[in-house]
Amino acid sequence: MRMSQLFAPTLREVPAEAETISHQYLLRAGMIRKIAAGIYNYLPLAQRVLQKIERIVREEMDKQGGQELQMPALHPADLWLESGRWDVYGKELFRLQDRHERDYCLGPTHEEVITDLVRREVSSYRQLPLLLYQIQTKFRDEIRPRFGLIRGREFTMKDLYSFDKDEEGLAVSYQKMYHAYSEVFRRCGLKFRVVEADTGAIGGSDSHEFVVIAETGESEIAYCDECNYAANVERAEAVLEVEGSSPTAQGELELASTPGMTTISEVADFLAVDPRGLIKTLVYLAIDKEDYQPVVVLLRGDREVNEIKLQNYLGCLHLALADADTVQKITGAPVGFAGPVGLKDVRIIADEEVPHIVNGVCGANRADYHWVNVNPGRDFAITEVADIRKVVAGDKCKVCGHALKTTRGIEVGHIFKLGTKYSEAMGATFLDEKGNKKPFVMGCYGIGIPRTMAAAIEQNHDDKGIIWPMPIAPYQVVVVPVNSKIEEQMKVAEELYAALQGAGIEVVLDDRDERAGVKFNDADLIGFPLRITIGSRSLKEGKVEIKKRRTGEILLVEREQVVATLQELIRAEIEIGAQD
């Protein structure tokens, strides 16, 4: 490809809308353009990267016995009513009607469609296991489409669904996908971690996320350097640590005036106590299809609620913090002064740490007052105790006891054991060895393709632009004649360009009549892993310069050796995976 022809409108300025590095560089390198919130055109450079990622994905799925098929993007509502999910997903589901006013949605995922297909076509255990996948467009009406390709409303996903006759079969399929995903991200040249994850609304038992480590990531993960424990903080658990072996005498309950002090830090500062001695009291609404119930939640003052854990504990469809009116109704006080003392007829759910607080402080259910010397059990009853706190760095690993660390990353893959949730809801059964009717035991496994591209940039860039890992680079090499007006340089450049193409190397010739600086800047921005510079000085010696984008290292190579040298450099980087 000649740069003069390449449809890659690069930008010198940083686009104002770009919230992350990947978004910024994808725009600046002329790879994507937005047409509406969360909806993008992929220009040729992006398309090449996406196709390379897809190719790696296909190879690894096929290696495990995956079979590619294609399902529709337009789904009849009936299937989603059968699974019960038509009502679970509200506005996030793009809904539409046909000319007969029948309901449809644009598929956000394909559990319903695949389960319908398999229940019609598979009747015997002899036809199992089945691993079926597609690479296809999904639609989700995100409240806040963000970060360019990381949270789009239309995006490509590789989704694979496994069908097995029993749990043991599912364990095998799951293991195959765990391995395949590890291979995919390794081969893409990415540094990633596999973390335990929450199964969320989709239901099911086991789940792992594949997270590309990047500061800008949306997922927070907790991990242990000593053992291999790693989990999304939505799910992460830590050892319950109870302080002070010597029992402290319980003081007398006292009312303290705390005028206008509504936050933990205000109250702690004002009363000169450690936030850990405060009892944070929150009112939530546990929302189900038909009704909602207020619940009171207690945590140590320095802790945050893990709403995923809380929702799983409550088993409700949705969860929301109660509005000020509800708080007033339940506690008799404005927000900021709620506490458990004296509350009646409401579930009080305390995090595990709360029962161990001695002489604590909590809101007095009266504006501008807090109780001090509050002791759980003596001064109020806890109806339920559960692990509902968010793990933070320094908490102790529940596997080995060492301090956990936290980091951020981008979830690029997610695998789930679904079990029989969908097959039972939709009556998808087969006959087992004994002729008994059994529901399929299912798993589902997804990779966000554009998100993987964006994550690769978040992890591989510098202040000049993208540094593509070789296996997914749009082109492997750019040939830059320093001065296109010098005939000798252009001639050598053209010859090299032809020779590299002939050798199967993916190469761009920067044949534009531009200053060298402009060409170098674009080469760095687009992120070609290798740049060949053809200048007068090296030509005199019969040599050209090969520059590695990642390290800046420069090799001076005889013209006759260039093809072989590049082939070797490319081969080495495609085989090894992530660079350190």
Ligand code: 9G3
């Ligand atoms: C919906 C909407 C949004 C959704 C879902 C359904 C996320 C939904 C989870 C999954 C799980 C797996 C197959 C491949 C692997 C991941 N957002 N999820 O089910 F209706 Cl609007 O998609 N699906």
